[in-house]
Amino acid sequence: MPATIAIIGRPNVGKSTLFNRLVGKRLALVDDTPGVTRDRRAGDARLGDLKFTIIDTAGLEEADQRSLEGRMRAQTEEAIADADAVLFVIDARAGVTPSDAHFANLLRRTDTPIILLANKAEGRAGESGLYEAFGLGFGDPIAMSAEHGEGLADLYDALLPII
Numbered sequence: 001m002p003a004t005i006a007i008i009g010r011p012n013v014g015k016s017t018l019f020n021r022l023v024g025k026r027l028a029l030v031d032d033t034p035g036v037t038r039d040r041r042a043g044d045a046r047l048g049d050l051k052f053t054i055i056d057t058a059g060l061e062e063a064d065q066r067s068l069e070g071r072m073r074a075q076t077e078e079a080i081a082d083a084d085a086v087l088f089v090i091d092a093r094a095g096v097t098p099s100d101a102h103f104a105n106l107l108r109r110t111d112t113p114i115i116l117l118a119n120k121a122e123g124r125a126g127e128s129g130l131y132e133a134f135g136l137g138f139g140d141p142i143a144m145s146a147e148h149g150e151g152l153a154d155l156y157d158a159l160l161p162i163i
C-alpha cells in the first residue's frame with residue numbers, strides 16, 4: 001500500500017495546483033475562483049523516486065457561513081484520518097490569515113506528521129510570509145511554488161522519512 005498524503009488548507013492557496021504537479025495530469029480542477037474543487041480527489045503522485053497517493057481537498061467557502069467551521073473541521077478530520085502525513089498549505093504572499101490559523105488549530109490535535117508549505121513563494125516573493133508561517137508552530141515552512149515547480153526538492157526531503 002502506498003502512503004497517503006493529504007493536502008489541507010484554506011481555499012485559493014494552491015492545493016489543486018500542487019496536486020496536479022505531483023500527479024502530472026490535470027485531474028483536479030484549478031480555477032481562479034476560490035474553492036472550485038468540490039470533492040476530495042485521490043491521485044497517484046510521483047516525486048523523484050517516491051510514489052504515494054495524494055488527496056486534494058475541496059474549498060468550502062461556498063458553504064453557509066454558519067456551518068463553515070463545522071464543515072471545515074469535518075473535512076479536515078476526514079482527510080487526515082487515513083493520511084500518513086498532511087501537507088498544510090498557506091499562501092506565503094498573503095501571510096498567515098485567520099482561516100490559516102483555524103486550520104492550524106485543527107491540525108495541532110493530530111499525531112499525523114504535518115509538513116507546512118508556504119506556496120506562491122517563487123522568486124523571493126512571500127519572504128515575510130515565511131516568518132509568519134514559522135509562528136504557526138509546525139517548524140520551518142518549506143518555501144515553494146506549486147505553479148512554477150520550485151521547492152520540490154525540499155518537499156522530497158521532508159517526505160522521504162515518511163514514505
Ligand code: GDP
Nearest residue numbers: 011012013014015016017031035120145146147
Ligand atoms: P486551491 O483552492 O487551494 O485548490 O488553489 P488552486 O490550486 O485552485 O489555485 C488558486 C490560484 O492560485 C490559481 O489562480 C493558481 O493559478 C494560483 N497559484 C497556485 N499555485 C501558485 C504558485 O505557486 N504561485 C502563484 N503565483 N500562484 C499560484
Ligand code: MG
Nearest residue numbers: 015016037059
Ligand atoms: Mg482546489
